[in-house]
Amino acid sequence: MKLEEALNIIKPADETAMNQCRARWDSIAKPLHSLGRLEDGIVQIAGIAGTHEVNLDKKALVIMCADNGVVEEGVTQSGSEITAIVSENFLELNSCACIMARTNGVDVFPIDIGIMRDTRVPSKKIAYGTKNMRREPAMTRDEAVLAIEVGIETAFELKEKGYRIIATGEMGIGNTTTSSAISSVLLDLPVETVTGKGAGLSKKGLERKITVIRESIARHQPDREDPIDVLSKVGGFDIAGLAGVFIGGAAAGIPVVMDGFISTVAALVAMRIEPKVAEYAIASHVSNEAAGRLLLDSVGAKPFITCEMCLGEGTGAVAVFPLLDMALAVYRQMSTFEQNDIEAYKPL
Numbered sequence: 001m002k003l004e005e006a007l008n009i010i011k012p013a014d015e016t017a018m019n020q021c022r023a024r025w026d027s028i029a030k031p032l033h034s035l036g037r038l039e040d041g042i043v044q045i046a047g048i049a050g051t052h053e054v055n056l057d058k059k060a061l062v063i064m065c066a067d068n069g070v071v072e073e074g075v076t077q078s079g080s081e082i083t084a085i086v087s088e089n090f091l092e093l094n095s096c097a098c099i100m101a102r103t104n105g106v107d108v109f110p111i112d113i114g115i116m117r118d119t120r121v122p123s124k125k126i127a128y129g130t131k132n133m134r135r136e137p138a139m140t141r142d143e144a145v146l147a148i149e150v151g152i153e154t155a156f157e158l159k160e161k162g163y164r165i166i167a168t169g170e171m172g173i174g175n176t177t178t179s180s181a182i183s184s185v186l187l188d189l190p191v192e193t194v195t196g197k198g199a200g201l202s203k204k205g206l207e208r209k210i211t212v213i214r215e216s217i218a219r220h221q222p223d224r225e226d227p228i229d230v231l232s233k234v235g236g237f238d239i240a241g242l243a244g245v246f247i248g249g250a251a252a253g254i255p256v257v258m259d260g261f262i263s264t265v266a267a268l269v270a271m272r273i274e275p276k277v278a279e280y281a282i283a284s285h286v287s288n289e290a291a292g293r294l295l296l297d298s299v300g301a302k303p304f305i306t307c308e309m310c311l312g313e314g315t316g317a318v319a320v321f322p323l324l325d326m327a328l329a330v331y332r333q334m335s336t337f338e339q340n341d342i343e344a345y346k347p348l
């Protein structure tokens with residue numbers, strides 16, 4: 001599906017379903033709103049799915065895998081070759097996110113959207129890695145749109161297969177550099193405020209990373225009002241693909257869970273392209289990366305957990321599934337005030 005077409009079919013979340021869901025929570029024999037954000041999460045999902053009969057039986061984790069040309073500037077501790085190795089490990093479920101997913105009955109879908117070599121990972125490759133953004137734009141505008149459309153297509157495919165919720169993850173050495181560049185431009189914040197150590201860097205390495213991001217932004221002058229311009233000049237295929245998953249989820253009526261720093265940057269890009277996407281994106285945790293909290297605040301999303309995680313791959317997104325499952329079990333099974341012959345609390 002084309003980007004324009006997807007944007008055109010995004011509807012606001014279903015108010016009736018949300019009100020019915022809220023009424024059910026308020027009828028359950030417990031203090032009002034005492035499961036806090038867990039209740040809000042189920043209400044949000046009801047609005048997205050368009051029914052108060054929330055069902056999260058089938059869950060997917062999409063991991064967009066891609067390389068970043070800017071790695072040749074020494075902004076990471078490990079080399080680009082790690083992207084392909086870790087991405088192929090996803091196929092054997094041999095990664096932190098995959099093990100967490102398997103523990104929770106979540107199916108994993110890694111996608112090679114731009115790894116720099118051919119891999120065994122199912123391919124929707126746009127190119128063999130992006131260009132080095134310090135020297136030239138990371139990708140063309142057409143490539144950025146194509147990568148977004150890969151994500152849109154993926155969300156629709158998963159909906160078609162019966163999945164009820166999608167967790168987002170990524171694998172791409174160098175993608176905290178691109179994420180910081182996008183954050184700095186879209187949030188209009190100094191590079192040093194939104195840049196951290198990523199998968200690990202010395203103090204000197206962090207200084208170099210900040211300089212490289214500053215130089216890349218100065219060279220290309222991405223237009224803050226045009227998120228696709230920003231994505232194509234200083235972004236990556238993984239982030240573009242995930243932005244597409246957020247847009248596709250909104251268009252298909254399926255909730256999409258943000259993971260940490262990189263995934264939330266992708267959600268921010270998607271929301272800047274179409275603000276209605278925010279209603280379909282669910283926060284999970286607060287990344288320990290420098291801009292983790294800042295980004296969540298900027299997209300107006302409240303996380304369920306704070307575990308000081310900063311791993312990526314979708315680990316944080318998958319970590320909230322057991323919480324949502326427990327909330328949903330209470331929502332479905334718990335008896336009401338009326339059944340217990342207790343006078344209901346009145347909403348204030």
Ligand SMILES: Cc1cc2ncn([C@H]3O[C@H](COP(=O)(O)O)[C@@H](O)[C@H]3O)c2cc1C
Pocket residue numbers: 075076077078082086170171172173174175176177197198199200311312313
């Ligand atoms: C072995 C390994 C496994 C990973 N799994 C996720 N990441 C995480 O680290 C990368 C971003 O950090 P940076 O921008 O510093 O490269 C991403 O691939 C992210 O998913 C990993 C990183 C490594 C090294």
Ligand SMILES: O=C(O)c1cccnc1
Pocket residue numbers: 176198199259260261262263287288289309310311312313
């Ligand atoms: O929060 C994240 O997503 C993250 C942070 C550092 C490295 N990789 C991922």
